Amino acid sequence: MIGDFLHTTIAMMTPILWAALGGLFTQLGGMLNIGLEGMMLVSAFSSLYTAANTGSLLLGILVGISSSMLLAAIMGYVSLNLKANVFVVGLATNLFASGITVFLSSNLCGTKGTLYFQNAPELSEIKIPGIENIPILGDLLSGYDILDYLVFLAVIICFIIIFKTPYGFHLRSVGKNYRASVSVGISVYKQRFGSFLISGFFAGIGGAALSLPIKTFVGGMTNGRGWIALVAVILGRGNPVGVLMASIIFGAASALSNLFQATTDISPKLLLTVPFLVTLAIMIFYSVKRKKVNAQ
Amino acid sequence: MHRINGLIKTAITIGIALVIGIIAILLTSSEPGNSIKQFFIGPFSNTYFFGNMIAASIPLMLTGLAASLAFSASAFNLGLEGQLYFGALVGTFLAVKMSGFPAILAIVISIFASALAGGIIAGISGWLKAKWEVNELISSLLISYTLVYVVDYFLEGPFNDPEAGMAASPYMNSNFMLPKILSPSDLHAGVFIAIAVIIFFYFIYKKSTVGYEMVITGRNRKFSNYSGIPVKKVIILSMCLSGSLAGLAGIIDNLGIYGRMIRGYSTGYGWNGIAVALIARNHPLLVIPAALLFAFLESGANVASLMSDITPEVARIIQSVIFYLITAEGLVSFIGKKRREGIKT
Amino acid sequence: MQNYILEMKNIHKIYSVNNVTALKNATLKLEKGKVHALVGENGAGKTTLMKILYGIEKMDSGEIMLRGKDVKIDNAKTAFELGIGMVHQHFKLIDDFNIAENISLGIEKKNKYGMIEFKKIQNEISDLSCKSGLDLDPCTKVGDLSIGEKQKVEILRTLYRGAEIIILDEPTSVLTEQEIQRLFNTIKMLKNQGKTIIFISHKLEEVKKISDQITVLRNGETVFTGDTARTNIEEISRLMVGENITFEKLKCTDKKGENIFSIDELYVKDMEDQYFKVKGISLNIKAGEIVGLAGVDGNGQKELIRAITGLSKIEKGSVFLNKKNISDYSTRMRREAGMSYIPKDRVMEGSSPESNILENEISTKYFKDDVSKNGWINREKSLDLTKFLIKEYDIKTPGINIMVGMLSGGNIQKVVISRELSSEPELLIACEPTWGLDIRSQKFVYDQLEKIRNEGKSIFLISGNLDEIMYLSDRILVIFDGEIVKNFDNHDDLTKMEIGKYMMGLHIEEKPEKECDNRCTESTD
């Protein structure tokens, strides 16, 4: 049971973590990316559709990423070049994504309903020999799909990009004090546009991680994950490791809520609040602790 | 002079956004003429659609005001959706239970209870912010998500009308319903409440000491502290007021249109309210036209899907194209620049 | 023809926002390896001229020649590639980054994998900081530095970027006497290394001391250029303002009254609430007395003031005003009890730049009967008050509805002072009240302080400018490491060096010169 719980926690959080890593970059550049949800959704559709029609998972993921990045580029262009409010543009992005995916689904696949691609290549679970059969540890470490494993690598890469490369360094400087950055010749525009593209890249993988493993697309299937990713971004305080922790907390709380649904008689609706309440409680706990530590 | 310039600029921007919306229809509709007509003229084509459009703008005016009030004190209330939904539940519950009360009393109590409930919920986020520096943006969002499920739970179970056949509360006494205008459309006297509230808050915002405190705190918190303005109280208060307005927005539809509370009836009011506030640039009075514009796009989409081949997803695409550009301050100068460049070459 | 490293000729600039002519026919010619002072009143166009040179502002017409060649500088990057570095009056530093990160931002050294080599950068910077005499630990967070140290970081940055021409925009306005001495040493050292320095100031004594050549700007025009040695202060001063302004030390009055304000054994922690910055300070101020607090930045002044004004928590001890214990009062209650406060940062703390003058003037009394009733602000009364203050304090503004941020520094300070004095305080706390102001505005502030002192009010003056403290104070307290280490009566024979000794803590023991070793002890991240 503990094994199942840990496994669900990880599997549950990875799409969110992918998107949150994307949101982290725009956040570091000083902007709240409301459009993660839409980027994920577009990629969930396009990656699955491509994978099903070409038989190539890799191609599917790449197309998913590209479509999400395209949406991110539009978002960047409209908010940076045309100086539209980034929040409203984010809402527009989500609205556009929810419309265009169903529109394409009905035009390309002839149905607005659930799309199931039986013959699509499966993003299958990788069993790690040796570890697979160890109790609990086997559940925790083995049996995920490749995108689940890669996300941990992505956390490390993001950490390096953000803290070790000039791009990350400049982006952070723009987010902290853009006037100071301008004074040393850093282009705020380029940094921020870049952060939108990276945001699209990661949100795109997050979307693919939703649809490919189950070979299914349903309109609106992201169901608020982009927003949760945003919460993880802010709780993560500008650090990919922090974002990882926040995602794990949310994943664990969701897994707990699912477990309660299967084991208790508490109303399923009330159990659905568990992930939000747990996240909130932990957030308050840390804020209180931070203040207390400072007070000593 | 600057302000007038700004308004013209905004008007041109909205105009361009609408034109691009028309282009989107041309690309997606097989009967574009009819679709465009239904989308843009439909809401004005008869009193029924027109009334519904105005009715749809009522909660948006209030949530727009709620968002702009919090924003102007630099408190980011992203939990409008939950505050609204929960406020509506409390108000509707009381209205249903007060069946024997005189109508005026019941309406007033129900409205105040909703506002109070929404205010308390938002106030919690404000208090957490003032006391422990908990990010109010995230706390209000998480509380909002939680409340939506909790309210759903009540509507599905303890506060469900078994005869409704769906997740909805029992009906309140029909005497409690706000008077209708332009019947059979949804438009009701709540529109006057909303406008009165907006004008009232405009004066609060512009003329009162409380409004002054909120504006100054929103612009420069350090200065407020220094001046002796009770910043923490201002933050809590502005969140409370914002939440109360959300609660009011929640109950007004139930008192004006449905006579009960239906699960999910408010979906999007919170987020759209934020968009309304941003389009209105946080100005309390401009919230009215911004909410009307928003309602116009919503009912345009609705009429178009009733009367032409525009499907909901296509309507969403058209709306999104307009939203992309609606706040684009650079759009006018961008077009202007292109033209000048065009002349040069 | 002389060989100039840089020539700026006939520079014109009109700000389109408010149609103000900032520069007309401004000319500046620099010789290599010299310190060139650029002087003028606030608003004379010094900063604008330098912004044009640094590529932040665009000029309307004119030419810039560097080493005899025409150059076009349209952004900061070009400027620094041409070897021009600028230390802004308002520092362009990121508080959350450490010194090394701030200095290397934009020109990071990368290894072959494209990673920034922070270690290498840190070593380079500590080497450079030793060589140039600007001793700094590259791993310190900039947010933790004093203003003087931040300035050093800025100078170090221009050096690190290989600047040949270094613009120092009013560098001494924020420094203490000792820090100014060090800055001058640095400037001399840089000069010896062949750097060309543009030294912007309106403090003519300093200009006389440090510069080789001088250019005077008035109303955007160059009115004088020549060797400093051949000029005298009076002449320059007249050229700058068109009249003579001099300060004389205030005469002590005999009308000292009772103790108005006293502090008893006060302990205050730093902003992060970690350790004590004020360690048992006691003091008192009588009616009609100006008490100056001298000290090197970062010795607890900030914390002391914040605790007195109710912005920070008092850990231990009490504050009395008019014999009332106000230790538990909120900021508003303290103000009600008769306290006024002119803060150091007039733009971010003392005013709301995005609000108009009226809104700024009423911020401490909007709830009082003078301007409001039953929670509604009386527009007419507050308008009258604002108009009165604008007139009384000679605030130069195009109108009442102008955002305060659009005013010049001196006028913003007038807004702050007029508001603080109009509440007729018993005690005025004035922090760096003339920070960055020109002579005329400075004179105005001094006159105001004198006036209310003579009315029998108490003034607590905190300033890093020893001249100011010595001009104004009846008594001078010296703060060092969170304690009052000396209480001077302001005699005529009191010297700056005497005060400075206490400010530096030299009264305790003669410390050896600190050795220069700034290697990082901890890694970044």
Place this chain on the structure above:
Amino acid sequence: MRKISFLLLCLVLIASMGFSYSVAIMITGEIGGNPIYEMMVNGAKEAAKEAGFDLKVVEGGYNTAKWEPNVISLAATGQYDLVVTFTEGMPKSVEKVAKMFPNQKLALLDGLAENLPNIFSLGFKDEEMSYLAGAFAGMVTTSDMPGANKDLKVGLLAGDIYPAMTDRMKPAYENGAKSINKDIELIFSAAGSWSDPNKGEDLSEAQLGQGVDIILTIAGGTGMGAIEAASNSGNYIIGVDSNYISMAPETILACTLKNADIAIKDVLIRAFNGNLPFGTSERWGIKEGAIGFTFDDPNYIKNVPEDIREKMLGVFNSLKDGEINPSD
């Protein structure tokens, strides 16, 4: 006064209409994500093609509160001879519209309205459908099929919680299962969304982890995740509404069918021919051919042991003949 002039306007519009019969369908939701609506629309389209009338399909969206105004709007246009809408949440709305527009004919499917003279309503016996599924689940979980375990637990995954679910479908499913072995325990989960397959997968995994070996999914798109979860663990799924066994023949053992397309086609053709009995209501179940079971599906025959198939046919016939009351 306004109301009257508005109605007059409508009358004029009706009078000016051509002769062709026209039908508007207001879908309570969106076609996307809900297979039953897809079936309904297809059935209606077939009817329109066969009989030759105009058909307008309007999607009401996910906001429940907006459905009634949409029906009112359609009625108010006066362009349609018949306005059709669905679900058990709509009777009150349909009655209201019928009273507002006495000349407008209305049909309600999948829900029962008051018998007003201009309303025809048709309900489905959902409890028969759930009972069938419950009996089947009970037989599978007590069998020695490879995907069945010893725990006596069956699962139900719902998209959301609504009265028909809690009042009729869930109890009937439980009754069906308990009719096989009264110790069988039901584990119920709700996703709170009809379009979140990932959530469906997670919830199903939690159920399967508790010893459930067969899950009935009444969850729209969310149910797709349950199929994935069950197929990964080698357990079973029962589908609803239409036959989609072929999607995962090893996992989806059977589907209970709700022949909504047949029902709507029948209603529309009767209305077109003028013999739909407005003012009455009907309730269709197994006997009327509205509820079915995938007895004929080759995969069903291949994957389900013969004894279970035979027993299922028995249950089916008993329900048809009214020998079993699924609700107790």
